Amino acid sequence: MNDVSKNSGTPITSETLKSLGRYDFPDPQVIDPEGVGIVAMGGDLAPETLISAYAQGLFPWFNEGEPIAWWCPEPRCVIIPSDYQPSKSLRRQAKRERWQLTLNQAFDEVIHACSLPRSNGLPEGEHTWIHEEMIDAYTELQAHGFAHSVEVWNSEGQLIGGLYGLKIGNIYFGESMFHRASNASKLAFWGLMHLCQQSGVALVDCQLPNAHLMSLGAITMPRAQFLAQLDTLISGRSTLWRPNSHQPLATAMLNTSKPWQANR
Known part of the structure; x- marks a missing residue:
């Protein structure tokens, strides 16, 4: 490329x-x-x-x-990282758990976990729309430095939640998230909101609205408005996210203003 x-x-x-x-x-x-x-x-x-x-x-x-x-749906579901507000119960859980967040440490595991069936009526072994062709494509994008994952690990070092998407300039295009422990994906999302704010990412594209995203603070935006600001967003400059660009983050630190620490 x-x-x-x-x-x-x-x-x-x-x-x-x-x-x-x-x-x-x-x-x-x-x-x-x-x-x-x-x-x-x-x-x-x-x-x-x-x-x-x-x-x-x-x-x-x-x-x-x-x-x-x-x-390119009408309307577009988006969230502004600076407007994100975690619930009080999520704040309490973040303080209580001995979990950690990481960036780009297990992209392959995250995208495969996102591809597995959930409580949506799919037969056992049936995958979501994230099938092998999609997995291969986004894994290649990850190798090129565009696709990124946020992971959540429990105290035993097991992957219990995460999300993945693309960052281009000052916009992050969210693709999917998963959890194996209660609210683990919400904590990954909170970590993403912090990371975006600290990196200069002004908008997160959530694509299509659903009840879960709206509960996290997502809003709908007219497609024309989304497309009108896209040129500026993708051309912007923001902090790079590399596999080892940021230190692991204890979930308790999510309650602070700038929790992600860059590796020097």
């Missing part, structure tokens, strides 16, 4: 990011004026294609064995 793949923190124009890959994605406002959400079909999941798509407000969402579908 040439020098863009290094995600070096050097400002990159939105046009550079949009022009990556070999596909011309349509303007969501033109191709989908009624706001159905799906704006294109086909293509591939190469790193260049994905970065170009996200830079234009699109993301892939399709079942295994189906053509790749590219979405």
Whole structure:
């Protein structure tokens, strides 16, 4: 992916990011004026294609064995990290537990955990829309420095929750989260909110609204408004997130203003 793949923190124009890959994605406002959400079909999941798509407000969402579908929903579900407020019960749990958060220490484990069925009626062994093609694509993005995971570990060193997504400039595109212990994913999300604020990430894209996201403080934004500010966000400069860029974080520290400590 040439020098863009290094995600070096050097400002990159939105046009550079949009022009990556070999596909011309349509303007969501033109191709989908009624706001159905799906704006294109086909293509591939190469790193260049994905970065170009996200830079234009699109993301892939399709079942295994189906053509790749590219979405840009109306409205868009987002959260502003500086507006996030954890519940009192979550604050108490963070103080009580002897858990730790890490950044980019177990991306493969997190994305595979996110792919497993939950309480959604899927048969045992059936995966979610995060199937092997998607896992391979985002794992490659992680190797290029664009995809990132936040992990939660219990006192025995077991992975009990986490989330993953993409960071481009000053926006984080959230993809999925999971938990194996009560509220572990919420603690990962709280850790992400802190990390975004400390790094200069101004907006987190949650894609589609649901009750869980709204309970965390997400809001809906008109698609046109989201797309209008996207160029500025993706071209912005923010602190790099590398596998060893930040120290492990005790959940009790989430109650402080700037808990993530950078490795020097």
